[in-house]
Amino acid sequence: MFASEKTFVDALANSLPDGAILALSALSFGVIGGLIAVLANRLWFRRWSERADYDNKLGDSAHTSMLGFTAFVLALLISNGLSTLSQTEKAVRAEASSIYRLGRELDAIGPSADAAKQALVSYAQNVAGDEWRRLATLPVSLSPLAQKNLDDLWTALRALPDKNGEAAPLRPDVRAELSKLTSQIETFRSARLSAATVNIPDDFWILLVLFVIAASVLSGRDTARHFGIQINMMHMSAIGLAVGMVVILDNPFRGETRIGPEIIGQVWTP
Numbered sequence: 001m002f003a004s005e006k007t008f009v010d011a012l013a014n015s016l017p018d019g020a021i022l023a024l025s026a027l028s029f030g031v032i033g034g035l036i037a038v039l040a041n042r043l044w045f046r047r048w049s050e051r052a053d054y055d056n057k058l059g060d061s062a063h064t065s066m067l068g069f070t071a072f073v074l075a076l077l078i079s080n081g082l083s084t085l086s087q088t089e090k091a092v093r094a095e096a097s098s099i100y101r102l103g104r105e106l107d108a109i110g111p112s113a114d115a116a117k118q119a120l121v122s123y124a125q126n127v128a129g130d131e132w133r134r135l136a137t138l139p140v141s142l143s144p145l146a147q148k149n150l151d152d153l154w155t156a157l158r159a160l161p162d163k164n165g166e167a168a169p170l171r172p173d174v175r176a177e178l179s180k181l182t183s184q185i186e187t188f189r190s191a192r193l194s195a196a197t198v199n200i201p202d203d204f205w206i207l208l209v210l211f212v213i214a215a216s217v218l219s220g221r222d223t224a225r226h227f228g229i230q231i232n233m234m235h236m237s238a239i240g241l242a243v244g245m246v247v248i249l250d251n252p253f254r255g256e257t258r259i260g261p262e263i264i265g266q267v268w269t270p
Helices: 003-015 018-043 053-109 111-136 144-158 172-197 202-218 226-249
Strands: none
Touching: 003 018, 003 226, 018 202, 018 226, 053 111, 053 172, 053 202, 053 226, 111 144, 111 172, 144 172, 202 226
């Protein structure tokens, strides 16, 4: 899809529930597929109303192949979407775990780590609020507010004193653990951006549309009665349902079927 079509689909997926997206996709493909079949019959196949058995067999074979190619491409796209959703949710939960562990370490240090803890809390809040919204809409981007929180966190960690009043010195292994957890948070954050930008290549969409059009054209080989037209539209609607699933799964941070921001936003909520 081109940029304008991607923007339209993105806005649609963010504004409509999943059921409405599936219904709209099924209806669109059913109506358009049926219309293409009727037009193909009237404008093209009626020129050759007399056909040999070999021609009919060849048409049936080509029609079946086009439907098979369409199903194969859709299966790949849906499988990729489900895999991305699952892997991204796992990474988000790991990020939430790192945030919680870092907060626990900072609490154990005491008052000298208050600035770092506040930066961490603000980071979690801005990720759940501003950054999640940015990841769900085009153009996908990370939150500058969350980035500032991370910068403040690093600054506060570097400023931690070797000793905290009368407490024991801050051991080197503790500093190393704080840096490790913060680095993990940054890595998981980059992974979230990658998951949101791994869009389906335009070539796949073009291939899918061409297969669907070819299958619809071949459905018009013979003049269909009302029953045949209804069957063809139901067939195309089923393909439309699968396309709707691809749209729903295309971005793991968008729509109803998404990874919820509360995983990070409520990391300290009991």
